[in-house]
Amino acid sequence: MLDGVHGIDSTRFQRFANQLDTRGDQAVQHQNIVFHGLLKQIPWVVFDRLVKEHDAEPDPRGLRTKPHLIALLYAQFCGARGLREIETSLRSHASKLYHLGGCTISKSALSTANASRPCEVFAGLLSALMAQLQAGYRRKIGDCVRLIDSTSVQLSSLSGGWATFSTGVCGAKAHIIYDPDADQPLYLMVTPSNVNDITAAKEMPIEPGATYVFDLGYYDYGWWAMLHQAGCRIVTRLKANTPFDVVEDRPVPGEASILSDRIGYLPKRLAASRKNPMSELVREIKVVIHRGKVLRIFTNDLAASAQEIAELYKRRWAIELFFRWVKQTLKIGHFFGTSENAVRVQITVALIAFLLLRLAHDANRIVSSPLAFARLVRANLMHRRPIAGLLDEPPSPKPDQEQANFEFDAYATRAAHRRRASRACAMTKLAA
Numbered sequence: 359m360l361d362g363v364h365g366i367d368s369t370r371f372q373r374f375a376n377q378l379d380t381r382g383d384q385a386v387q388h389q390n391i392v393f394h395g396l397l398k399q400i401p402w403v404v405f406d407r408l409v410k411e412h413d414a415e416p417d418p419r420g421l422r423t424k425p426h427l428i429a430l431l432y433a434q435f436c437g438a439r440g441l442r443e444i445e446t447s448l449r450s451h452a453s454k455l456y457h458l459g460g461c462t463i464s465k466s467a468l469s470t471a472n473a474s475r476p477c478e479v480f481a482g483l484l485s486a487l488m489a490q491l492q493a494g495y496r497r498k499i500g501d502c503v504r505l506i507d508s509t510s511v512q513l514s515s516l517s518g519g520w521a522t523f524s525t526g527v528c529g530a531k532a533h534i535i536y537d538p539d540a541d542q543p544l545y546l547m548v549t550p551s552n553v554n555d556i557t558a559a560k561e562m563p564i565e566p567g568a569t570y571v572f573d574l575g576y577y578d579y580g581w582w583a584m585l586h587q588a589g590c591r592i593v594t595r596l597k598a599n600t601p602f603d604v605v606e607d608r609p610v611p612g613e614a615s616i617l618s619d620r621i622g623y624l625p626k627r628l629a630a631s632r633k634n635p636m637s638e639l640v641r642e643i644k645v646v647i648h649r650g651k652v653l654r655i656f657t658n659d660l661a662a663s664a665q666e667i668a669e670l671y672k673r674r675w676a677i678e679l680f681f682r683w684v685k686q687t688l689k690i691g692h693f694f695g696t697s698e699n700a701v702r703v704q705i706t707v708a709l710i711a712f713l714l715l716r717l718a719h720d721a722n723r724i725v726s727s728p729l730a731f732a733r734l735v736r737a738n739l740m741h742r743r744p745i746a747g748l749l750d751e752p753p754s755p756k757p758d759q760e761q762a763n764f765e766f767d768a769y770a771t772r773a774a775h776r777r778r779a780s781r782a783c784a785m786t787k788l789a790a
Contacts, residue, residue, distance in 0.1 A: 441465035
């Protein structure tokens with residue numbers, strides 16, 4: 359039977375449609391690249407708001423903020439060592455950048471953006487990601503432990519205008535508040551290396567009721583008193599020459615590592631006859647470590663066991679491991695710019711990259727080690743694979759199937775029949 363309008367054999371048309379359906383079942387499903395899986399964890403609404411708040415767009419070279427961030431994150435994840443390498447790598451993946459919101463960027467444009475774009479945009483995004491990761495964890499803990507420390511990074515002499523530490527030595531410091539339970543930073547401040555740790559600590563926010571653990575770099579009785587008045591528990595060290603007026607000598611457990619547990623007072627007066635603001639009863643616990651060195655651990659907690667206080671101070675090692683992980687895995691040892699803003703931006707984006715890896719690792723527990731997960735991401739960053747399937751074997755290619763053959767022979771349509779007949783007649787006349 360023929361269709362009244364088009365004159366097409368309905369039986370042949372149905373066979374044609376069935377062949378199309380068969381080929382449609384064999385279509386390859388679209389798969390985003392691994393980099394896209396990391397970027398989708400960024401709260402872009404918050405990021406856009408920060409861009410408007412700090413008037414960060416556009417920069418002098420016309421580079422928008424989102425492609426700028428994506429380029430810097432790409433450099434962190436793939437381990438790029440310079441602006442030229444970033445430029446070349448982005449150009450090689452140009453076809454995959456559009457769906458990310460990125461674009462190819464010249465090294466001069468990236469250099470200008472690093473030096474001129476307000477670092478506060480990236481710092482605000484870092485704070486939002488910190489809060490996002492912490493929100494999913496704080497429900498699990500009742501007692502918050504906060505570790506405070508800093509790590510130094512060396513800079514070239516080109517940064518001498520703002521980061522001179524001593525003759526011929528330039529550097530910057532990253533001051534961190536770290537949560538060892540959630541394994542994440544909570545606060546970042548970047549300063550020149552000549553800024554004292556306690557100077558930076560006095561500008562850090564204080565969480566009332568939290569436990570703060572820090573080392574001798576934060577030896578300031580006035581700051582300790584601020585923490586004490588906020589209801590915070592302090593665990594730190596006393597200097598070897600700090601006097602301690604003992605009023606009670608408590609019995610120690612049988613463990614050989616704890617030598618003494620004493621209650622008393624710090625010196626009543628300081629230099630220049632100033633009164634010590636940390637004048638209430640405090641506690642000193644002497645602990646011997648495996649190397650035979652004796653530590654004088656100080657705390658304002660008079661109720662906890664000596665062993666608990668010693669274990670809290672021991673947890674300070676977690677922030678050292680964090681610093682080592684970041685320096686070995688991300689790019690804060692070689693800087694893409696020399697200005698203060700460029701250094702701040704790069705360190706901030708490095709911690710953003712760390713948090714994105716943490717969020718992706720928590721959501722896809724394909725390996726237990728965060729370092730192994732970071733290596734997997736680096737090896738597959740621009741591949742079209744789901745993050746959850748990075749360890750899966752790629753699907754084996756199916757054997758080539760016979761291409762569907764759509765027969766448009768002489769009897770398919772009346773028009774085709776007429777064209778074929780006319781061609782045959784023309785050939786006959788030509789042969790004659």
